[in-house]
Amino acid sequence: MSANHDDHHDAPDGHGRALRLGIGGPVGSGKTALTAALCRSLGPSLRLGVVTNDIYTTEDADFLRRAGVIDPDRIMAVQTGCCPHTAIRDDIAANIDAVETLEERFGPLDLVIVESGGDNLTATFSRGLADRQIFVLDVSGGDKVPRKGGPGVTSADLLVVNKTDLAPMVGADLTVMSRDAAAVREGKPVLFTSIREDRGAHSVAEWVAGIVESWRHQHSHSHL
Amino acid sequence: MDGLPGLLLLADSRLPAGGHAHSGGAEEACRIGAISGPEDLARFLRGRLATAGRVAAALAWSACAAADAESAWRLLDAEADARIASPAQRLASRTQGRLLVRTAKRIWPSAALAALARAVPDGAHHPIALGVAAQAAGCTPHQAAMAAAYTSVTGAATAAVRLLGLDPVTVHRVLAELPYDSVIAEQHDWSALPAHAAPALDLLAEQHLRTEVRLFVS
Ligand SMILES: Nc1nc2c(ncn2[C@@H]2O[C@H](COP(=O)(O)OP(=O)(O)OP(=O)(O)O)[C@@H](O)[C@H]2O)c(=O)[nH]1
Ligand SMILES: [Mg+2]
Numbered sequence: 538m539s540a541n542h543d544d545h546h547d548a549p550d551g552h553g554r555a556l557r558l559g560i561g562g563p564v565g566s567g568k569t570a571l572t573a574a575l576c577r578s579l580g581p582s583l584r585l586g587v588v589t590n591d592i593y594t595t596e597d598a599d600f601l602r603r604a605g606v607i608d609p610d611r612i613m614a615v616q617t618g619c620c621p622h623t624a625i626r627d628d629i630a631a632n633i634d635a636v637e638t639l640e641e642r643f644g645p646l647d648l649v650i651v652e653s654g655g656d657n658l659t660a661t662f663s664r665g666l667a668d669r670q671i672f673v674l675d676v677s678g679g680d681k682v683p684r685k686g687g688p689g690v691t692s693a694d695l696l697v698v699n700k701t702d703l704a705p706m707v708g709a710d711l712t713v714m715s716r717d718a719a720a721v722r723e724g725k726p727v728l729f730t731s732i733r734e735d736r737g738a739h740s741v742a743e744w745v746a747g748i749v750e751s752w753r754h755q756h757s758h759s760h761l
Numbered sequence: 762m763d764g765l766p767g768l769l770l771l772a773d774s775r776l777p778a779g780g781h782a783h784s785g786g787a788e789e790a791c792r793i794g795a796i797s798g799p800e801d802l803a804r805f806l807r808g809r810l811a812t813a814g815r816v817a818a819a820l821a822w823s824a825c826a827a828a829d830a831e832s833a834w835r836l837l838d839a840e841a842d843a844r845i846a847s848p849a850q851r852l853a854s855r856t857q858g859r860l861l862v863r864t865a866k867r868i869w870p871s872a873a874l875a876a877l878a879r880a881v882p883d884g885a886h887h888p889i890a891l892g893v894a895a896q897a898a899g900c901t902p903h904q905a906a907m908a909a910a911y912t913s914v915t916g917a918a919t920a921a922v923r924l925l926g927l928d929p930v931t932v933h934r935v936l937a938e939l940p941y942d943s944v945i946a947e948q949h950d951w952s953a954l955p956a957h958a959a960p961a962l963d964l965l966a967e968q969h970l971r972t973e974v975r976l977f978v979s
Contacts, residue, residue: 593974616978618782619923630779630860631978 551668555586555646556752557636558745559625559667561689564655566675567699569597570732571741572652576606578742583647583749586639587612588632590624592654611643621654629666636666648749658687669748671741675700676709683718691721695728695744702731767898770868771891771908774915779860783853784920784977785809785913786962789969791924799928802921803935806914812959814913815944816844817888818906819955822948824892825905831880834889836951841886844956847963849970851886853979858891859884865894873897906945914939920977 560568569589576585585607589597591614598614601607613635617624624632636649651667653660662670672693674682677700683690690696696718704711711729718727728740770776787805790796796805820841827833845851862885866874877885877893885893888909895905918936922929948954966979 593976616782616976618784618920618977620781623781627775628777628779628781630777630864631782634779634856634860634863 551752551756553645553756554640555584555636555644555649556749557649557651557666557668558748559651559653559662559670560673561625561653561656561660561662561670561693562673562697563657563675563678566655566673566678567697567730567732568652568655568673569600571671571673571697571699571730571738572597572650573601573604573606574732574736574738575650575742575745576601576604578737578739579648579746579749580607582746584643584645585611586636586643586646586649588635588639588649588651589614590617590621590632590652590654591615592617592621597652611639613639617654621656622660625651625653625666626661626663629663632666647753648745658682658685658689661688661692668752669694671695671697673697673699676704676711676714677707679707680709680711680713681717683714683721686721690718693725694748695726695741696722697738697741698727698729699732701729702733764895764898764900764904767869767895767900768904768908771895771898771900772911772915774919776864778864779857780912780916781919782978783857783916784924784979785813785917786965786969786979787917787920788924788975788977789965789972791921792972793968795965796921797925799931799935802918802927802932803938806918806935806939808959809917809962810910810914810939810941810944812957813962814910814941815955815957816841817891817909817913818945819948820886820888821892821895821909822902822906822945823951823954824889825896825900826892826902826948831876833951834877834880834885834893837892838881838885838889840951840954841889844954844958845886845963846958846960847966849966849979850963853966854886854888855884856978857887858889861887861890861894865890865897869894869897869899871897902948903945907941910941910944924976 591597595614598612601612602609615631615635670693672689730738796802874897891909892905918932922932
């Protein structure tokens, strides 16, 4: 495959590049808040890049730039042509291009976060784009959402249930959410957060730091 | 006919090369009311095909016919640049070209696509990328030109369906009635490449880039 020889980014095994972490979930569940929280918590120890998939505007990218949690140049916004879904699953070319541009400009990086546009419960990231993915729900959609399942809820590497501070106000029972999530996820981890109260989302940051660490072990330049 | 599978794959809107996020000016045309129904859309697409489509077809033909020729592709790329007045359209064309080369390199690994990436590292214009990808996929220059003519209108048509909720079957009938063959011609000499400008498309592209709320890249 001499054609790809000079292009290490095409290497499917991920050697010598950052871990790509997809953050998906319904509109308004807290994906951007989580991205900002992770930048806050992990920025001091990891080399980061962020790609946003805004639906109409560059709102999320602008929010993150204003939040001052990461060098604004390390945030790239991708436009998704009416289909946030398509851009993370079926035609990931523009997202891959953005990730690779960040790696070329600022690399080597440890972690590139790709925030999807807010979508529905069926949205998941292609494995060609994200090495690991987090699905973010919030309690205000009701405590039956985990039970409804869908590939994001059941198969994401981590399920985050955000806005626990609102649970009493919307009458959501967190023990029900926890029990149902555990049942549909067959033991894969679930974390409850209130990013409003914990601006660094520390439990999630710890989980992410762990997967970055093992990624680094598995994918260091062992062949060099 | 040889090359047909390659043509079908290249012309398919499901080809994962980033095309789904480009509207070819249709989003802006919808926004300002220049496209509001199937009749407007048909006129828009006929105009697109006769100008941008014709030029893209000629460039794709030439790029496909050039045998592993970095210098020819560089020259054609410069010709494409000279034919696109709007910087916004040049950017959109190069972005789509870069993404197409990246995708095609993995689908049809070939010396030609690697050479094109070397010849124009920042991303060749889309018709050049399409011509070389077509070569790598075993297509004839005529098929490459057909893919270029066809994809010059399908993105805009799909965007209008999504943005205005037009009846997709009506829009496909419009697509079926467009005169693709009439914009495809055999190319021999780069100095004879057509140069049909479409100032309205240039203006739409420039305005689109300055519009705050937009779904499509172009
Ligand atoms: N009460 C409460 N509000 C939160 C919390 N986390 C985020 N929010 C608010 O919820 C709203 C949406 O948060 P975002 O982070 O923009 O959500 P998103 O998932 O990125 O939204 P889209 O990208 O539009 O789909 C904002 O007003 C946040 O301030 C939380 O833990 N508790
Ligand atoms: Mg967001």
